[in-house]
Amino acid sequence: MSFEEIFSPALAPYAMLALVAFAPSEIWRVLAVLVARGLSEGSEFVTWVQSVATALLTGVVATTVLTPSGALAQLPLWIRLGALAIGLAAYGLSRRSVLAAIITGVATVSGAAWFYGL
Amino acid sequence: MGADKQKAERRDWMFRGVRRALGGPMWFMSLGFLGTGSIAHDAGQPLLATLLSSPVVWAGPAQLLYFPALAANTAIFAIVVAVFISSARLMLLSMSLLPMLKRGGESLPRLLYLSHHIAITSWTDAMVMAPNVPRHARQSYFFGFSHTLMFGSTIAIGTGWVLSGSLPPILAAGLLLIAPLYFSTNIIASARRPMDWMAIGFGLLLAPFARLVVPAGFELLLIGLVAGTLAYVVQRILNLRRAAGR
Structure with missing residues (x-):
């Protein structure tokens, strides 16, 4: 059964937002408040969770570049990877300026989009 | 005051x-x-x-x-x-x-x-x-x-x-x-510890293949668990070796 069938089609987006996006995310914050005293930051379990979280966030970045949606999908893979690499190189060379990373990365993608006649 | x-x-x-x-x-x-x-x-x-x-x-x-x-x-x-x-x-x-x-x-x-x-x-x-x-x-x-x-x-x-x-x-x-x-x-x-950098590196290496192994939507879970656990285990081994070397 889909959300459109359970709720009305007009309400489905809000029910989905609450149950699919908000609830599975917010539960961690509620847990944090409830058990904040139980776990220590340096414990092995917390260290492992941090490692999994870092790898997962890396995965979020990788999949948005490997299998993008929208206009980005119309550019070849090597351009998308190249633009991310150029942006991160600028970040390193500029002593970690986020602005430098974003300007160079976006300029590379937009330049390539212009070249490919998007 | x-x-x-x-x-x-x-x-x-x-x-x-x-x-x-x-x-x-x-x-x-x-x-x-x-x-x-x-x-x-x-x-x-x-x-x-x-x-x-x-x-x-x-x-x-x-x-x-x-x-x-x-x-x-x-x-x-x-x-x-x-x-x-x-x-x-x-x-x-x-x-x-x-x-x-x-x-x-x-x-x-x-x-x-x-x-x-x-x-x-x-x-x-x-x-x-x-x-x-x-x-x-x-x-x-x-x-x-x-x-x-x-x-x-x-x-x-x-x-x-x-x-x-x-x-x-x-x-x-x-x-x-x-x-x-x-x-x-x-x-x-x-990222501060070697473990964080390993988690990033393993995650990047795994990302292109994750889609081939699991249904769409589950690749992030796979990347997180496999790459993150691997990074944690390697760091743990390094820590134990360093402790044993002392």
Whole structure:
């Protein structure tokens, strides 16, 4: 059964937002408040969770570049990877300026989009 | 110190938080949300639900995977799992920051409200800034900062939704790269231990193959668990060896 069938089609987006996006995310914050005293930051379990979280966030970045949606999908893979690499190189060379990373990365993608006649 | 003076001091710190967000973080974050907003439009989501997603969900990576997943018709259960796993770090961020923001004696709703505002950008800033702020004014500073981020990103995600389709593709393609770029700089900035760098490296190596092994939507879970656990185990072995060498 889909959300459109359970709720009305007009309400489905809000029910989905609450149950699919908000609830599975917010539960961690509620847990944090409830058990904040139980776990220590340096414990092995917390260290492992941090490692999994870092790898997962890396995965979020990788999949948005490997299998993008929208206009980005119309550019070849090597351009998308190249633009991310150029942006991160600028970040390193500029002593970690986020602005430098974003300007160079976006300029590379937009330049390539212009070249490919998007 | 008089109550009036403390009140004035808190007000002052709140505006410092606002100014600090306006000085950079709000803009990077908001530009990234423009792209997310246009994807929400492509996924057939109404404008109000798109606007609400920012203050309600308040977790960039969760929003960044929620809307494209809807657009790609991913199974609902897979999206729930992906959002759940991607937000696991919120618990760690909250647990490490809450003790710095607490004054003691806060009600449960107040603590939940505080915790709701803790996400990557506000956490990174508060961990650096909080020790320089008098304890009674820390929440004022934090809310000044995080409410400004929330305001900017809500305007931005709505703007992205409205502009979707009418944005020149050249610009749209560029804007879609802002979110992955912004998140990678955040990941790099928060990486300190060798384990963090290994988790990033293993994650990148695994990402192209994850899709081939598991159904769409579950690849993030696979990348996180396999690459993250591997990085943790290698770090653990290195630690044990170092301890044995002594």
